[in-house]
Amino acid sequence: MAAKTPKRYPETKVLSRNFDVDKAWTFDVARQRGAYRSLEKALGSMTPDQVIDEVKTSRLRGRGGAGFPTGVKWSFVPKQTDKTKYICLNADESEPGTFKDRYLMELDPHLVIEGCLITAYAVGASMVYIYVRGEYPLSIERLWGAIEEARKEGFVGKKIAGRDFHCDVVVHSGAGAYICGEETALLESLEGKRGHPRIKPPFPAVEGAFASPTVINNVETLAHVPWIIENGGAAFAKQGIPPDPADPRSVGSSGTKLMGVSGDVQKPGVWEFEFGITLRQMIEDYAGGALEGRTIKAVIPGGLSMPVLTGDELDVKMGFDDLKAAGSGLGTACAIVMDDTCDMVQACENIAHFFADESCGQCTPCREGCHWMEKIFHRFDAGQGTRSDLDLLENLFRQIEGRTICALADAAVWPLRSIVRKFRHEFVAKMSPDEQRAEAEARSARQPAGVK
Amino acid sequence: MNPRAPAAEPKDVAPRAPAVVPASFPPAELKATCEKILARYPTKMAALLPILHEAQAFGGGWVSPELEAGVAAYLDLSPAHVHGVLTFYSMYNTKPAGRHELWVCRTLSCWRRGAPELRAKALDKAGCTRTGEVGEDGRFLVKDMECLGLCEQAPAIWLDGVAHANVTPEGLEQLMDGCE
Ligand SMILES: Cc1cc2nc3c(=O)[nH]c(=O)nc-3n(C[C@H](O)[C@H](O)[C@H](O)COP(=O)(O)O)c2cc1C
Ligand code: SF4
Ligand code: FES
Numbered sequence: 001m002a003a004k005t006p007k008r009y010p011e012t013k014v015l016s017r018n019f020d021v022d023k024a025w026t027f028d029v030a031r032q033r034g035a036y037r038s039l040e041k042a043l044g045s046m047t048p049d050q051v052i053d054e055v056k057t058s059r060l061r062g063r064g065g066a067g068f069p070t071g072v073k074w075s076f077v078p079k080q081t082d083k084t085k086y087i088c089l090n091a092d093e094s095e096p097g098t099f100k101d102r103y104l105m106e107l108d109p110h111l112v113i114e115g116c117l118i119t120a121y122a123v124g125a126s127m128v129y130i131y132v133r134g135e136y137p138l139s140i141e142r143l144w145g146a147i148e149e150a151r152k153e154g155f156v157g158k159k160i161a162g163r164d165f166h167c168d169v170v171v172h173s174g175a176g177a178y179i180c181g182e183e184t185a186l187l188e189s190l191e192g193k194r195g196h197p198r199i200k201p202p203f204p205a206v207e208g209a210f211a212s213p214t215v216i217n218n219v220e221t222l223a224h225v226p227w228i229i230e231n232g233g234a235a236f237a238k239q240g241i242p243p244d245p246a247d248p249r250s251v252g253s254s255g256t257k258l259m260g261v262s263g264d265v266q267k268p269g270v271w272e273f274e275f276g277i278t279l280r281q282m283i284e285d286y287a288g289g290a291l292e293g294r295t296i297k298a299v300i301p302g303g304l305s306m307p308v309l310t311g312d313e314l315d316v317k318m319g320f321d322d323l324k325a326a327g328s329g330l331g332t333a334c335a336i337v338m339d340d341t342c343d344m345v346q347a348c349e350n351i352a353h354f355f356a357d358e359s360c361g362q363c364t365p366c367r368e369g370c371h372w373m374e375k376i377f378h379r380f381d382a383g384q385g386t387r388s389d390l391d392l393l394e395n396l397f398r399q400i401e402g403r404t405i406c407a408l409a410d411a412a413v414w415p416l417r418s419i420v421r422k423f424r425h426e427f428v429a430k431m432s433p434d435e436q437r438a439e440a441e442a443r444s445a446r447q448p449a450g451v452k
Numbered sequence: 453m454n455p456r457a458p459a460a461e462p463k464d465v466a467p468r469a470p471a472v473v474p475a476s477f478p479p480a481e482l483k484a485t486c487e488k489i490l491a492r493y494p495t496k497m498a499a500l501l502p503i504l505h506e507a508q509a510f511g512g513g514w515v516s517p518e519l520e521a522g523v524a525a526y527l528d529l530s531p532a533h534v535h536g537v538l539t540f541y542s543m544y545n546t547k548p549a550g551r552h553e554l555w556v557c558r559t560l561s562c563w564r565r566g567a568p569e570l571r572a573k574a575l576d577k578a579g580c581t582r583t584g585e586v587g588e589d590g591r592f593l594v595k596d597m598e599c600l601g602l603c604e605q606a607p608a609i610w611l612d613g614v615a616h617a618n619v620t621p622e623g624l625e626q627l628m629d630g631c632e
Contacts, residue, residue: 084494096559096599134505134543135600137613170492175501175541178598192500193533194540210494262561262603269604304560304599336560336603350563354598360540 008285009277012239014256015223016272018108025142027149030110036155038226039114042121043163046229051122055225057233059243059254064090064181064218065303065331067320069251074215076205077123083212085125087116088190088204091132091139091219092174092181095303096354097336100258100270101219105132105139108223109146113169115222117160118229120167123215128169131186134176143171178358182406183216185360196360197406220258240275241319253319253330260334261287264294264342270334273318280314283337294339298419302331304351305411307418308338327418344423345385345430348416349377355412366409369400373416380430387435387442390427393420477522482506486526496527500537503527504544513549513593520546542597550586550593552631554578555610558596561603566620570607571596573621577628591631 018024018033027035042051056071077085089112093101104112116128132140147169150156158166172190174180180189184198187209208214228236236255243252253275259282260270266288273282279301283289290296296311301318306329309316316326323330338347356370376393379385394417401413420427428439478486489502500523507519515523515538524534538544545553556571571583574594579587583596602608605617611627619627 093601094599097561097603098599099601099604102601133601134541135597135610135615137615172492173502173505175505176543176597177541189501190498191495192497192527192529192537194536210498260604262606263564268561268606300560334603338560338564342564347560350558350560354559357598 009273009281011271012256012274013272014227015104015108015111015220015258018111019103024107025109025146027110027146027153030108030146031153034230035110036114036150036161038229039117039121039155040161042118042229043161043165048122048124051118051229054233055122055228058224058228058236059233059251060221060224060228060236061251061253061320062218063220063224063257063332065095065305067330070217070221073205073217074119074123076203077213077215078206079124081213084127084210085123086209086212086214087120087123087125087128088183088186088209088214088216089116089128089130089219089222090181090183090186090216091130091136092186093136093219094133094178094181095305095332095334097262097300098260098303098332098334099262100260100332100334102136102139103258103270104219104223105136106142109139109142110150111223111226112143112219113146113150113156115225116169117155117167118225119215119217119222121165123213125215126167128167129190129209130169130171131174131180131190132171133174133180140171140173147171177360178354179360179406179408182408185406186216187214194360196362197408199405224255241317241322244321250321253321257318257333259318261337262334263337264291264296264339265289265337266291275319276317278315278317279309279335282318283314283335287337290337290339294341296337297340297342298338298344298347298423300331300336300415301328302333302335304336304354304415306331307414308422310422329414343381344419344426345377345380348419349374349381351415351419352377352412355408359408360406363404363409365400366404366412369396369409370412372396373412380427383430383432385427385431385435387428387431387439390420390424393417477507477519477526478503479510482510497529497533500527500529500534501541504534504538508544513553514545514547542595545593548586548590551591552612553593553595553610554628555595555597555600556583557598557600557602557606557608559599559603561599562607565606567607569621570609570619570624573624574609574628577625592628 023029052071052074060070061067156169177195179185180195182197185195189195204214204216239255241253244250256272256274258272262268271286298308300306300308309328316322320330352374356374359366359370361367376389397413397417400409489499507523508515511519524531556574558567578592578594580594583594586593600608602617607619608617609619
């Protein structure tokens with residue numbers, strides 16, 4: 001492996017430039033390191049439309065999982081309206097295996113706030129709600145601390161930076177529900193209701209929080225904005241993976257990304273890279289590779305909600321289109337690694353339990369299907385699975401995917417289906433001897449004669 | 453190499469105050485906080501989650517039916533709405549929650565790094581047969597939680613609102629022994 005990658009793929013510290021600076025979460029240190037300079041620049045020398053154009057030029061794509069172009073999203077917000085417009089920062093980060101936004105909020109909250117304020121200026125919003133999962137008390141504390149400091153220094157509230165721009169920032173704490181990371185469930189939760197995703201349209205840009213135009217972005221997405229304003233969208237677009245010239249619809253994966261690794265590796269952690277590092281480089285060169293004496297069996301490249309790649313499929317670039325082409329997805333770019341000691345049937349049971357637990361219950365395929373899948377995996381683990389159970393699972397995957405209000409149900413199907421297909425032999429190994437014999441016969445019937 | 457973001461800043465862990473039933477909501481101690489929260493939103497309903505957090509802390513770690521009714525009346529919401537919200541989110545408790553609350557993450561990364569052993573140890577030390585219950589001595593409520601966002605420091609637990617990372621069964625035993 002060392003021969004294939006002679007040089008270590010470098011880290012590029014843009015978002016993480018203050019992570020190892022002592023007390024960078026305090027105003028004085030952050031300001032000395034350049035905090036709120038981009039906000040001053042935008043307010044002082046750019047129109048809101050110029051800000052949006054700069055972000056469009058950067059080809060910045062959402063870092064919350066779906067990868068929607070951020071500048072395009074902002075331009076959907078109506079310009080003429082009497083309603084108060086809102087920014088909702090999605091800091092719910094409840095995707096398993098994902099911890100990148102926590103680093104930004106705990107170590108550089110002023111960067112996060114500055115990103116929100118520039119966004120607010122660009123779309124004409126006067127209120128920012130930062131929806132942080134309740135399980136991040138330190139993030140909540142640091143954000144509130146930073147807001148109050150920034151208010152004192154004239155960067156939050158009325159007449160920001162002495163200009164005619166007014167915007168308040170409030171932290172709203174969730175209370176433990178994965179689904180509240182889904183943007184419309186987040187809005188419901190913010191409004192004081194259960195986190196039940198809404199049917200779209202209307203999209204939040206037109207009718208979001210409190211029935212008003214709302215921009216919802218991930219923490220990391222908006223944390224990129226100050227750098228883009230400071231250095232220009234074109235400089236941002238130069239980093240990472242350019243669009244595919246053969247595909248006119250491709251936007252590529254521009255800029256840097258916080259990426260993480262957890263699970264069965266030597267040194268789990270989070271790093272910032274330009275898009276383009278391979279999954280293998282990240283796991284081997286940065287996360288220290290597999291644990292002593294073990295080999296990597298499967299990896300979910302971003303969170304829990306994407307299809308798995310096997311240990312042989314890791315030479316794929318971390319990028320939106322590359323991972324999609326490899327049959328998986330970038331997701332949150334925080335990979336979960338499973339090694340050869342991992343029982344994939346039990347892994348499925350663990351994953352299915354998560355989604356069954358977190359389904360909001362509005363759609364039957366999701367509410368019933370996730371529990372059903374969990375039960376089937378449990379049956380396999382108890383040695384009672386059959387070949388027809390595998391067919392039943394395939395049937396369930398088909399009946400669930402694409403038939404629900406939100407993408408949670410799809411997010412359950414993707415990792416599970418890929419494991420069932422790629423590790424079918426592990427399911428078979430847990431069947432009764434009769435079932436195993438039938439499977440072997442069916443296999444050899446499918447193989448042309450003479451082929452082993 | 454980046455420094456690891458801390459799991460949490462160290463804090464003293466005090467046992468919970470015994471449950472108090474206020475005569476009306478908000479009790480005097482929470483009045484200013486509740487008003488500050490209400491001022492942040494264009495609707496009263498939007499204050500529900502933050503106010504339930506306050507009510508739960510005030511009530512000794514759970515929201516009693518009295519507190520629930522008080523919050524509903526205070527925010528002009530139907531009791532059904534408040535109950536629906538209260539039972540939707542995993543951080544709220546609707547039953548007495550013991551003197552200490554222990555969460556054990558069960559999701560994939562922690563599961564791979566030793567969460568099942570922690571769970572077994574927690575249940576054993578708490579004297580519970582299953583999660584979601586308070587042991588007979590009233591000391592611990594043990595809850596299964598989904599990913600706590602500390603996966604790079606797995607396995608992770610929470611004890612009384614404070615996160616602990618890279619926890620071993622022995623470490624957990626010590627933490628629990630330190631709780632009255
Ligand atoms: C079930 C589910 C959970 C989600 N959880 C999160 C989350 O925790 N954080 C996040 O930023 N986006 C999450 N998303 C994606 C959001 O719905 C939304 O696409 C995102 O916040 C948009 O911001 P971005 O364009 O900046 O990525 C989730 C989506 C689904 C379907
Ligand atoms: S797919 Fe699942 S989580 Fe999403 S709205 Fe339907 S029931 Fe709720
Ligand atoms: S899986 Fe346990 S903290 Fe993320």
